[in-house]
Amino acid sequence: MKSVQTGTVGTVDVIDVERPVPGPGDALMRVRACGICGTDVAFLHMGGMPQGPGGQTAPIPLGHEPAGEIVEVGAEVTGLKAGDRVVVNPQGAPSGIIGCGGALGGMSEYLIIENAVVGKSVAVIPDSVPFDVAALNEPMAVARHCVNRSEARATDKVVVFGAGPIGLGATIWLKLRGVEHVTVADVIPEPLETALAVGADAVIDSSREDVTARLAELHGQGANALGQPRPDTDIYIDAAGVAIVANTALRSAKWGAKLVVVAAHKKPEPIDLGAMLRSEMTIVASQGYPTEIFEVTEEIAQHQELFARLISHRVPFSDVERAFELTLTPGAAEKVVVTFDEQP
CATH class of the missing domain: 3.40.50.720 (NAD(P)-binding Rossmann-like Domain)
Known part of the structure; x- marks a missing residue:
C-alpha cells in the first residue's frame, strides 16, 4: 500500500509499505479521508522528528486526522464489524501517537487500529457523515x-x-x-x-x-x-x-x-x-483532548453542514504532494483534507 512520510525539509515521500495485518485485538481500517494539520507542517519544516541531543531528524509517517471504514477485525474485537465507518483516537495507539512520531500514520491507504476498543481507540460514525467531514473529528x-x-x-x-x-x-x-x-x-x-x-x-x-x-x-x-x-x-x-x-x-x-x-x-x-x-x-x-476525542463525534454528525464549511480544499491522494504544498504556503488554504476515493 501507499503511505506518506516526511522527506527532506519541506517535502513528503510517498512510499510503498506492506499492508498491515490485524492481530486478534486489532482492526484494519481503509482510510477514506485524512486532514492535514499544522503539526504535520511543523514536521515538514524540520524534515522529520528530532532524534537525540544531536538534533538529527528521522522520517516519520504522517497523518493523525483519518476517517475510514473497517475492512477486517481481529477475533477478540467486539462492537466493530467490516463496513463500519469510523474515526480513531490518534493518542490511543500503544505504538505511539499516530502521525506524530508513532509507528503508524493515518495518511496511508490502510491503518491498523491497535487494541481496537470502541469509545477508547475508535468510534463508529453514522453512514450519513461524509468521510471528509468525519476527518475533522480530531481537530x-x-x-x-x-x-x-x-x-x-x-x-x-x-x-x-x-x-x-x-x-x-x-x-x-x-x-x-x-x-x-x-x-x-x-x-x-x-x-x-x-x-x-x-x-x-x-x-x-x-x-x-x-x-x-x-x-x-x-x-x-x-x-x-x-x-x-x-x-x-x-x-x-x-x-x-x-x-x-x-x-x-x-x-x-x-x-x-x-x-x-x-x-x-x-x-x-x-x-x-x-x-x-x-x-x-x-x-x-489547553492541550489536546483528554476526554473530548469522541465527545464531539455525535455533534459533528448532527451539525455536519456547519463543520463542512471549514474545509477549503479536498485533494485526492493521487495528488497528495500538492495537498502538502498548499498547507506549506501561508494563506493558500484554510483546511486541506486528502480523500482516498480512487483507491482499489
Missing part, C-alpha cells in the same frame, strides 16, 4: 477542549484570535454552547468570511483595525483593576500562536478576564506580565 476535539477549558457561559463575550481550523472550531462550539457574542480576529480576510458563515457574531481584520477599540465597540466598556477603561470582553482565546496576540489580550483585558492559549507557540516569547497584574487576568493552557 474539533482540540477546539472543544479549548472551549471546555474556557468555561464559557451563555452571557460571556468572547474573542477568538486566529481563524484557522481550531479557532473556527472553537467558534462553532462556543455558539452551540449558547455563548452570547463571539468575535473572531485574523489578519487574512477570507477566513473571516468563513468565521461569519459558521456563526461568529462579528469579525476583526487585525491587519488594519485597532483590535482593542473594536472590542470596546462590540462588547461594551469595562475596566481593569486600576479602573482604567478596557473592553468588556470576558474571554480571549489564542488560536493564532503569536506573541502579539497574547500581549494584545493582556493589555486589553478588563478585571478578571481570562486568556485561553490553545495555539502552539513555536519559541519562547516575551509577554507583558505587568498588564496581567493590572487586570488580574487568568491564563489557561
Whole structure:
C-alpha cells in the first residue's frame, strides 16, 4: 500500500509499505479521508522528528486526522464489524501517537487500529457523515477542549484570535454552547468570511483595525483593576500562536478576564506580565483532548453542514504532494483534507 512520510525539509515521500495485518485485538481500517494539520507542517519544516541531543531528524509517517471504514477485525474485537465507518483516537495507539512520531500514520491507504476498543481507540460514525467531514473529528476535539477549558457561559463575550481550523472550531462550539457574542480576529480576510458563515457574531481584520477599540465597540466598556477603561470582553482565546496576540489580550483585558492559549507557540516569547497584574487576568493552557476525542463525534454528525464549511480544499491522494504544498504556503488554504476515493 501507499503511505506518506516526511522527506527532506519541506517535502513528503510517498512510499510503498506492506499492508498491515490485524492481530486478534486489532482492526484494519481503509482510510477514506485524512486532514492535514499544522503539526504535520511543523514536521515538514524540520524534515522529520528530532532524534537525540544531536538534533538529527528521522522520517516519520504522517497523518493523525483519518476517517475510514473497517475492512477486517481481529477475533477478540467486539462492537466493530467490516463496513463500519469510523474515526480513531490518534493518542490511543500503544505504538505511539499516530502521525506524530508513532509507528503508524493515518495518511496511508490502510491503518491498523491497535487494541481496537470502541469509545477508547475508535468510534463508529453514522453512514450519513461524509468521510471528509468525519476527518475533522480530531481537530474539533482540540477546539472543544479549548472551549471546555474556557468555561464559557451563555452571557460571556468572547474573542477568538486566529481563524484557522481550531479557532473556527472553537467558534462553532462556543455558539452551540449558547455563548452570547463571539468575535473572531485574523489578519487574512477570507477566513473571516468563513468565521461569519459558521456563526461568529462579528469579525476583526487585525491587519488594519485597532483590535482593542473594536472590542470596546462590540462588547461594551469595562475596566481593569486600576479602573482604567478596557473592553468588556470576558474571554480571549489564542488560536493564532503569536506573541502579539497574547500581549494584545493582556493589555486589553478588563478585571478578571481570562486568556485561553490553545495555539502552539513555536519559541519562547516575551509577554507583558505587568498588564496581567493590572487586570488580574487568568491564563489557561489547553492541550489536546483528554476526554473530548469522541465527545464531539455525535455533534459533528448532527451539525455536519456547519463543520463542512471549514474545509477549503479536498485533494485526492493521487495528488497528495500538492495537498502538502498548499498547507506549506501561508494563506493558500484554510483546511486541506486528502480523500482516498480512487483507491482499489
